[in-house]
Structures are given as structure tokens and as C-alpha cells.
Amino acid sequence: MPVNLAAPDPASLLPVAGVRLGIASAGIKKPGRRDITLFELAPGSQVAGVFTQNRFCAAPVTVCKQHLVSDDIRALLINTGNANAGTGEEGLNRARRTCAAVADLFGIKPEQVLPFSTGVILEPLPIDKILPALPAAQADLAANHWSEAAHAIMTTDIVAKGASRQMQLGGKTVTVTGIAKGSGMIHPNMATMLGYVATDAAIAPALMQRMVKDVADVSFNCVTVDGDTSTNDSFILIATGQAGNPEVTDAASADYAALKAALSDVAIELAQAMARDGEGATKFMTIAVEGGRDRAECKQIAYAIARSPLVKTAFFASDPNLGRILAAIGYAGVSDLDVNTLKVYLGDVLVAENGGRAASYTEAQGAAVMKEAEITVRVVLNRGSVDATVWTCDFSYDYVKINAEYRT
Amino acid sequence: MPVNLAAPDPASLLPVAGVRLGIASAGIKKPGRRDITLFELAPGSQVAGVFTQNRFCAAPVTVCKQHLVSDDIRALLINTGNANAGTGEEGLNRARRTCAAVADLFGIKPEQVLPFSTGVILEPLPIDKILPALPAAQADLAANHWSEAAHAIMTTDIVAKGASRQMQLGGKTVTVTGIAKGSGMIHPNMATMLGYVATDAAIAPALMQRMVKDVADVSFNCVTVDGDTSTNDSFILIATGQAGNPEVTDAASADYAALKAALSDVAIELAQAMARDGEGATKFMTIAVEGGRDRAECKQIAYAIARSPLVKTAFFASDPNLGRILAAIGYAGVSDLDVNTLKVYLGDVLVAENGGRAASYTEAQGAAVMKEAEITVRVVLNRGSVDATVWTCDFSYDYVKINAEYRT
Numbered sequence: 174m175p176v177n178l179a180a181p182d183p184a185s186l187l188p189v190a191g192v193r194l195g196i197a198s199a200g201i202k203k204p205g206r207r208d209i210t211l212f213e214l215a216p217g218s219q220v221a222g223v224f225t226q227n228r229f230c231a232a233p234v235t236v237c238k239q240h241l242v243s244d245d246i247r248a249l250l251i252n253t254g255n256a257n258a259g260t261g262e263e264g265l266n267r268a269r270r271t272c273a274a275v276a277d278l279f280g281i282k283p284e285q286v287l288p289f290s291t292g293v294i295l296e297p298l299p300i301d302k303i304l305p306a307l308p309a310a311q312a313d314l315a316a317n318h319w320s321e322a323a324h325a326i327m328t329t330d331i332v333a334k335g336a337s338r339q340m341q342l343g344g345k346t347v348t349v350t351g352i353a354k355g356s357g358m359i360h361p362n363m364a365t366m367l368g369y370v371a372t373d374a375a376i377a378p379a380l381m382q383r384m385v386k387d388v389a390d391v392s393f394n395c396v397t398v399d400g401d402t403s404t405n406d407s408f409i410l411i412a413t414g415q416a417g418n419p420e421v422t423d424a425a426s427a428d429y430a431a432l433k434a435a436l437s438d439v440a441i442e443l444a445q446a447m448a449r450d451g452e453g454a455t456k457f458m459t460i461a462v463e464g465g466r467d468r469a470e471c472k473q474i475a476y477a478i479a480r481s482p483l484v485k486t487a488f489f490a491s492d493p494n495l496g497r498i499l500a501a502i503g504y505a506g507v508s509d510l511d512v513n514t515l516k517v518y519l520g521d522v523l524v525a526e527n528g529g530r531a532a533s534y535t536e537a538q539g540a541a542v543m544k545e546a547e548i549t550v551r552v553v554l555n556r557g558s559v560d561a562t563v564w565t566c567d568f569s570y571d572y573v574k575i576n577a578e579y580r581t
Numbered sequence: 582m583p584v585n586l587a588a589p590d591p592a593s594l595l596p597v598a599g600v601r602l603g604i605a606s607a608g609i610k611k612p613g614r615r616d617i618t619l620f621e622l623a624p625g626s627q628v629a630g631v632f633t634q635n636r637f638c639a640a641p642v643t644v645c646k647q648h649l650v651s652d653d654i655r656a657l658l659i660n661t662g663n664a665n666a667g668t669g670e671e672g673l674n675r676a677r678r679t680c681a682a683v684a685d686l687f688g689i690k691p692e693q694v695l696p697f698s699t700g701v702i703l704e705p706l707p708i709d710k711i712l713p714a715l716p717a718a719q720a721d722l723a724a725n726h727w728s729e730a731a732h733a734i735m736t737t738d739i740v741a742k743g744a745s746r747q748m749q750l751g752g753k754t755v756t757v758t759g760i761a762k763g764s765g766m767i768h769p770n771m772a773t774m775l776g777y778v779a780t781d782a783a784i785a786p787a788l789m790q791r792m793v794k795d796v797a798d799v800s801f802n803c804v805t806v807d808g809d810t811s812t813n814d815s816f817i818l819i820a821t822g823q824a825g826n827p828e829v830t831d832a833a834s835a836d837y838a839a840l841k842a843a844l845s846d847v848a849i850e851l852a853q854a855m856a857r858d859g860e861g862a863t864k865f866m867t868i869a870v871e872g873g874r875d876r877a878e879c880k881q882i883a884y885a886i887a888r889s890p891l892v893k894t895a896f897f898a899s900d901p902n903l904g905r906i907l908a909a910i911g912y913a914g915v916s917d918l919d920v921n922t923l924k925v926y927l928g929d930v931l932v933a934e935n936g937g938r939a940a941s942y943t944e945a946q947g948a949a950v951m952k953e954a955e956i957t958v959r960v961v962l963n964r965g966s967v968d969a970t971v972w973t974c975d976f977s978y979d980y981v982k983i984n985a986e987y988r989t
Contacts, residue, residue: 228918229911229936259907259937261921294904295938404908482890486981496702499667500812503637510636513669528637529667530703570981573894 176457176546176566178449180333183320187337187348190373191215191413194322195313199306201254201299202292209303210325211310212249212369213279218413220246220287221381223389225406232257232264232298233288234405236272240284244378247281249369249409251289252303253328253354256365258294258404267298274304278311291328291354291365291405323352326367330354332450336442340435342428343418347374351439355398355447365403366447368393370439374432375414376421383424385410387433392440395472396564397479398451410436448564453571456488457547460563464554470507471561474552477505478563485568488548493539495524502552511556518551519543584865584954584974586857588741591728595745595756598781599623599821602730603721607714609662609707610700617711618733619718620657620777621687626821628654628695629789631797633814639666640676640706641696642813648680648692652786655689657777657817659697660711661736661762664773666702666812675706682712686719699736699762699773699813731760734775738762740858744850748843750836751826755782759847763806763855773811774855776801778847782840783822784829791832793818795841800848803880804972805887806859818844856972861979864896867957871968878915879969882960885913886971893976896956901947903932910960919964926959927951 195211202208214220222241224234240246250271257264272286279286290298323333337350351370376384385408393408414420421428449457460478465471478484481501487494498517502510517525520542524534542548603619610616622628630649632642648654658679665672680694687694698706731741745758759778784792793816801816822828829836857865868887873879886892889909895902906925910918925933928950932942950956 225912227908227911228913228915229907229920259904259933261935261937264937294907404904404911482976482980489981496667496812499637499702500635503635503812505636507636512637525667527669529669529672568890568981570978572890573897573976573978573981 175332175450176454178332178446181320181323181335185337186319186323186335187339187350188316188319189348189350189371189413190415191218192371192411193314193316194318195310195315196318196321196325197306197310197313199252199302201252201302206254207321207325208253209306209310210251210322211275211307211314213314214247214411215413215415216247218246218411219244219376219378219381220409220411221385222407222409223385225403227404229259229404231290231294231405232260232268233290234407235265236268237287237289237407240272240287243284245285246287247285248275248279249287249289250275251326251367252292253326254292255290255296255298256292256294256405257290257298260295260297264298267300270300271303274307278307287409289367289407291326291367294404319350319352326352326354328354328365330450332446334443334446334450336439338435338438340431342374342416342431345416345418347372347416347418347432347435349435349439351443353443353447355450365405366393367405368408368440368443369411370436371411371413372432372436373413373416374421375416375418376412376432380421380424380429381410381412384433384436388436388440391437392444395562396444396448397476398448398566445564448566451566452575453569454566455569456567458488458565458567459547459549460565461549461560462552462554463560464557465559465561466557468559468561471559472563473507474502474505475561475563477501478550479565482568485565488543488567489569491540491543493519493524493536493543495530495539498550499525514555516553516555518553520545520549583740583858584862586740586854589728589731589743593745594727594731594743595747595758596724596727597756597758597779597821598823599626600779600819601722601724602726603718603723604726604729604733605714605718605721607660607710609660609710614662615729615733616661617714617718618659618730619683619715619722621722622655622819623821623823624655626654626819627652627784627786627789628817628819629793630815630817631793633811635812637667637812639664639698639813640668640672641665641698642815643673644676644680645695645697645815648695651692653693654695655693656683656687657695657697658683659734659775661734662700663698663704663706664700664702664813665698665706668703668705672706675708678708679711682715686715695817697775697815699734699775702812727758727760734760734762736762736773738858740854742851742854742858744847746843746846748839750782750824750839753824753826755780755824755826755840755843757843757847759851761851761855763858773813774801775813776816776848776851777819778844779819779821780840780844781821781824782829783824783826784820784840788829788832788837789818789820792841792844796844796848799845800852803970804852804856805884806856806974853972856974859974860983861977862974863977864975865955866896866973866975867955868971868973869957869968870960870962872962872965873967873969874965876967876969879967880971881915882910882913883969883971885909886958887973890976893973896951896975897977899948899951901927901932901944901951903938903947906958907933922963924961924963926961928953928957
């Protein structure tokens with residue numbers, strides 16, 4: 174069950190001026206399932222994205238990258254039930270067909286539409302079901318359909334994921350709202366992550382790609398469930414520019430920093446929600462690595478801990494198994510790491526220093542921390558001033574059950 | 582249960598001239614457990630080793646590396662029940678104390694002894710138990726105690742691991758015998774691998790380090806259970822030079838190649854045995870990547886598949902889940918990989934080509950392959966002429982059970 178996570182109150186997901194969302198049922202996998210989501214963006218909206226690094230990237234990811242060369246994106250189409258991945262040239266054709274159909278409805282060009290798919294891979298995208306459902310999705314467009322969209326993009330997520338913030342920027346109230354889907358299971362499944370964060374703030378087109386990378390770096394790129402990278406992972410940032418704030422034009426400005434903080438805040442909540450709702454999760458783990466020389470080495474160590482099956486099963490068992498954490502730090506690949514100068518904390522308890530268990534540590538202290546549903550592992554490297562944090566969940570019987578028995 | 586693996590018939594483990602083994606009980610973890618193994622090597626023996634890359638390397642690993650600077654190693658001491666890892670300066674002192682005690686017994690210098698430990702980490706090595714047991718181990722020394730040693734170095738391996746080969750080299754019969762311990766569970770555990778392969782062949786000291794790396798590269802460095810690298814992993818090659826063959830002095834010679842093949846044959850059997858006896862294993866998987874530009878990229882892809890929890894749970898479920906294999910290939914990190922030109926086979930069945938599922942593939946074909954206890958995944962990259970093979974096991978409920986419940 175998700176760790177301290179409930180679906181957001183629909184009223185808490187604030188409309189973003191310039192964004193309307195429409196949901197419909199195409200019956201892709203199950204009759205009646207609301208599996209199609211349309212985003213309509215007002216003219217002048219800026220859109221940027223970051224995508225999976227997987228070499229087997231899905232057809233919609235390829236099409237998204239091509240369409241993002243234009244800076245006049247006006248619609249997004251998301252379907253669940255089929256990932257359109259591992260589908261070759263015909264997959265690209267079908268992704269483009271859906272863009273063309275949305276373009277016809279909206280009176281725009283196909284290149285102004287971004288397609289997203291999540292679900293079963295290696296199966297042809299059923300456009301015969303998707304295309305007829307588009308008018309209903311268009312008819313459903315409304316500014317307050319964020320909660321409905323958060324539900325519609327779920328695959329086997331247990332809980333819908335959404336968050337909102339408001340802030341002042343240049344004397345105007347700016348809204349940020351985002352939705353995401355995480356590590357749900359799909360036949361034959363990967364833990365595809367889709368994230369969409371929209372704001373009505375005005376930001377210069379030239380800064381959008383930098384902003385989406387900055388935000389992803391501290392949010393969606395800091396979460397792992399099992400270390401498997403999907404073919405479809407996508408994170409999209411939308412800025413409609415309708416809040417009336419003076420356009421943010423300088424990445425070194427206070428306004429850029431403030432907007433980045435608000436966008437990151439929403440994106441972090443969504444990314445953490447993915448780990449809280451990870452497959453079979455019973456614990457939510459924060460791995461914070463501090464005092465590194467650069468962010469890359471901090472992330473490398475954090476991910477080594479977060480991905481280790483031995484660490485994750487120990488957390489499932491509420492076992493303060495320091496050896497597994499130390500070993501993961503040791504094999505993370507930081508070749509000149511001095512293990513005698515680093516410190517490791519479980520929660521607030523110093524557990525390791527001087528290359529071994531801390532003299533002050535008692536098993537009872539560790540056991541007390543491990544009983545909690547949310548646990549922080551903190552590694553202080555003492556070799557620099559850079560930090561990185563990664564979120565993950567534990568590794569339970571249910572993880573194996575979900576992943577082994579899905580097709581049986 | 583181990584996959585198609587039984588303990589070797591003691592008679593099948595052939596004595597190696599110049600090597601004697603003695604076992605004794607020090608009661609490190611349990612009273613009466615035979616937990617101490619001594620190797621006595623004849624004068625003139627050559628010894629080389631490769632060790633864990635983990636930055637938290639155990640005290641005995643550090644001492645081994647220091648002692649291997651000398652080329653006159655005459656004894657090895659292995660204990661189970663305690664890994665002497667994460668034990669700081671005192672751990673080094675205690676490892677050296679055991680070497681000094683063996684040296685006293687044998688009338689040699691402490692630097693001529695290599696220490697090895699496997700078992701619980703973060704606990705002081707109980708030299709008060711080990712030192713008094715050494716005379717009994719010495720009294721037990723015999724050339725035909727390989728099977729006893731294979732059992733004594735086990736931690737929670739289910740099955741003892743050993744293998745022998747004989748070959749002709751320069752008109753003489755040469756014997757190769759090895760033992761290993763693998764992915765057994767120890768409190769608080771890592772899957773420490775220890776491997777010892779001895780031959781009576783004569784080989785020039787200058788070639789020993791190259792040979793041990795050559796052999797490790799095709800054997801112990803090709804096996805994974807859960808991707809966690811232990812603090813204590815060690816592989817030692819011993820050549821006593823007593824077979825009477827003309828000394829192998831040229832790495833480009835036919836004799837070098839022939840000896841390497843025989844040593845590798847034994848080491849591969851031992852490495853595969855570790856995967857067959859992996860924690861919770863129900864399947865033995867061979868991941869063969871062919872047609873790569875270099876061995877590094879082949880291994881990178883093979884390990885991405887072999888380590889993926891999604892792939893491993895699918896094999897546990899006998900589910901021909903192609904998407905998970907393709908995704909692992911895609912995220913392996915080979916940045917210029919063209920997924921449209923590679924082919925993937927499950928057993929002999931072509932399952933993927935042209936960036937997606939093969940047109941000829943049927944689920945029934947895949948299901949038939951997945952029912953077997955031993956399964957080969959073959960990836961043909963079609964971009965070069967280099968191959969690499971990795972062995973692993975599946976990921977079962979018992980893996981979680983063993984790793985989560987060990988201390989409860």
C-alpha cells in the first residue's frame with residue numbers, strides 16, 4: 174500500500190490559466206475505462222520536455238522530440254493501456270496519426286501536438302479506438318479537470334498523483350499545478366513515469382529547456398523504484414504566460430529562482446508520490462548524500478544505495494543492516510572515495526564512521542529508526558560541499574508478486 | 582534450491598602436487614562447525630589474485646594485496662563466520678595476527694601468508710578462537726582434502742562447489758582443481774565470492790597476474806546474483822610448478838592458451854555454480870551478447886539484463902516478457918546503440934528484431950523456452966565481432982525471504 178499517500182482533493186488542484194483538460198473513454202484495454210486525456214494550451218504557451226534515455230524509446234517519445242523543435246505546441250494527447258513502444262516504423266505512423274486527428278479537431282498543425290502513451294508494449298497502438306474518442310475528450314475540456322486527468326493517466330498506480338502551489342511573482346499571483354503517473358504495472362510492463370507540470374507564469378522561450386532540466390534534476394531524476402528505466406518516461410513543463418508577471422528572461426534572476434523553486438516543489442511532491450506508490454512499497458526512503466565534490470558522485474552513491482536489492486529487502490524487514498548500506502557506498506563507483514572519513518546516519522543516529530560501525534551506535538537505536546514508515550539514510554562524504562537526494566521504496570514480497578504474477 | 586547442481590564427488594576433486602589442505606573447527610559462529618581452512622603451498626609456488634573493487638574492502642583483502650607484493654606465498658588461511666570487514670585499523674591488526682600465527686607454525690614469514698574471511702561484517706575477528714584452532718588445521722593437512730575444504734568455506738551456500746580437470750602440457754599431465762563459495766547468506770550478509778584455483782603447472786611469475794585476470798574475466802567476473810559487490814570478494818590462482826612441464830613463459834604461446842583454457846574451464850564451472858546456488862534461485866540464466874564492438878559494451882548489456890529485477894522476476898514466473906529484456910538493453914548505457922539492427926533470441930527462438938517483436942514470434946514459442954530450468958538469452962548486436970557471456974539466476978519470493986528475514 175502507498176506510504177503516507179492519498180489522492181489529492183480535487184479542489185486542491187488549482188486551474189492554470191491557459192490550460193484546459195478533457196478526458197474520454199476509448200476502451201483501449203478495458204471498455205469504459207477513461208483512458209484518453211487531452212491538454213489544450215492557449216496560444217503563446219511555452220512547452221519543454223525531458224525524456225527517457227532508453228535506446229528503445231517509444232514512438233511517441235520520438236514524435237514529441239521532433240514536434241518540440243517547433244515552439245508553438247498547443248495540445249497534448251495521453252493514452253493509457255498501450256505504450257506504442259517496440260512498434261517500429263508503424264508505431265511512429267500511428268503516433269503521428271493521433272497528432273493529425275487532434276490537429277484537425279483544434280484547427281492547428283499536427284506538429285503542434287505532443288503524443289504520450291503508457292501501457293502494454295510491443296502491441297500496435299489501437300488508433301481505431303483512440304481516434305473516435307477524441308471529440309468526446311475535446312467536448313470535456315475544462316480548466317478544473319486536473320483531478321480527472323490525474324486519474325485518467327494512471328495505469329496500475331494505486332493512488333492518483335497531483336499537486337498545486339501559488340506564489341507571487343513580479344506582483345502577480347502565479348499558479349503551478351502538476352500531475353504524474355508512476356510505477357504502476359502494465360502488461361508486459363515497465364514502471365513508466367509521466368509527469369506534467371503547468372504554470373501560468375510568463376517565461377522566455379529560451380529559458381524553458383533549461384528550466385525543465387533544472388526541475389527534473391531535483392525531482393523526477395531523483396526517484397527510483399527498481400532501477401529499470403522505461404521506454405516512455407517523459408516530463409513536460411508548460412508555461413502559458415497568462416499570469417501577467419513580467420516575463421522571466423534571466424536564468425540568474427531572483428524571479429527565475431523563485432519560479433524554479435515553485436515548479437520544483439510541485440515536481441518533487443509528484444516524484445516522491447511515485448516512490449510512495451512504488452510496486453509493493455511498505456516504506457518510503459530518502460537517501461541524502463552530502464559533502465560531495467560534485468552532484469554526479471553524490472547521485473551515484475545515493476542511487477547505489479537506493480537500487481541495492483539487499484538494502485531494499487533489509488528496509489522491508491525493518492532491519493538496520495548497516496553492512497549492506499556500507500557495501501553499496503563502497504561499490505558505487507567513486508574510485509577515490511575514502512571510506513574512513515565518511516559518516517552514515519540512519520535518521521538522526523550516527524551509525525558508521527572511521528570505516529566501520531560507530532562506537533556509540535547500538536542496535537536498539539537502529540531498530541527504532543527502522544520501525545518508521547519513512548526513513549532517511551544520510552551519508553556525509555566530507556570531501557566537498559555538494560549534496561544530492563534520491564527517493565525510493567523498499568523491496569517486498571509484493572514487489573515479486575506484482576512482477577512475477579502479472580501475466581499468470 | 583540450486584539449479585542442476587550437486588556437491589562434487591570428493592573423488593572427482595584431484596590432488597594438485599604441492600598443495601595440501603587442512604580443516605579445523607574454531608567455533609567462530611557455531612561450536613563444532615569446521616570453519617578454518619589452511620592451504621599449504623610447496624616452496625616455489627606462484628600465487629596471484631584479483632579482489633573486490635568495493636571501496637569498503639575488508640581487512641584481509643588489504644593484507645592480501647600487501648603480502649602479494651612478495652612472490653613467495655606459502656600459506657592461505659580462510660575463516661568463515663566473520664568477514665573482518667568494516668573493522669578499521671584493529672581489523673588489519675587482527676588479520677596480521679592470524680598471518681603471524683600461521684607463519685610461526687610453518688616456520689615462514691607472516692608476509693608469506695594470505696588471509697581470507699567471510700561471514701558477519703562489522704564484528705571484530707575472534708582471533709581468540711581462531712589462533713588456538715590453527716594447530717589442528719595444520720595437523721589435518723592432506724593433498725586430498727579439497728572436498729572438505731569446499732565444505733568448510735561455505736557460509737550458507739546450499740551446495741559445496743569444486744571442480745577438477747587434467748590436461749597434457751609439454752608432454753606432462755597437469756592438474757587443475759578449484760573450490761569456491763558463492764552467494765550464501767551471512768549476518769548481516771553480502772554475497773561474498775571466494776574462489777581458489779590451483780594447478781601444478783609451471784608458469785613464469787611474470788605471467789601470473791595476467792593469467793589470474795584473464796581467467797577471472799571469463800569466469801568470476803561474469804556472474805551476478807543481485808548486483809551487490811561484496812567487501813571480501815577474492816579469486817586466487819596458485820601454480821606450484823610441480824608437474825614438470827616446461828615453464829610457460831610467453832603469453833602468446835600455445836601452452837599459455839592451453840593452460841588458460843583449463844584454468845578457465847574450472848573457474849567457469851565454479852562461477853556458474855554460484856549462480857545455480859544463488860539466493861532463492863529457481864532458474865539458471867545465461868545472457869550471451871554477441872557482435873559487439875568491444876567486450877565492455879557486451880558485458881554492459883549482458884549485466885543490464887542480468888541485474889534487472891523486472892527481468893529476473895519474469896524468469897521466476899516463466900513469463901517470456903520481451904519488453905523487459907528490450908528495455909534493459911536500451912538502458913544499458915551504450916549511447917550509440919541502434920535498436921533497429923539488433924536481434925534477441927530466447928533459447929533458439931528469434932523474439933525481437935527491427936526495434937520490436939519479431940513477426941515470426943509466437944507467445945507459445947516463448948512460453949516453451951521459459952518452462953526450462955536453464956535458459957539462454959542471446960542478443961546479437963550486429964555492430965562488431967566481440968562477445969561476452971554473463972550468468973545469473975532468477976529473482977524469487979525466496980530471495981526476498983532470505984534477505985528480509987535473516988535477522989528476524
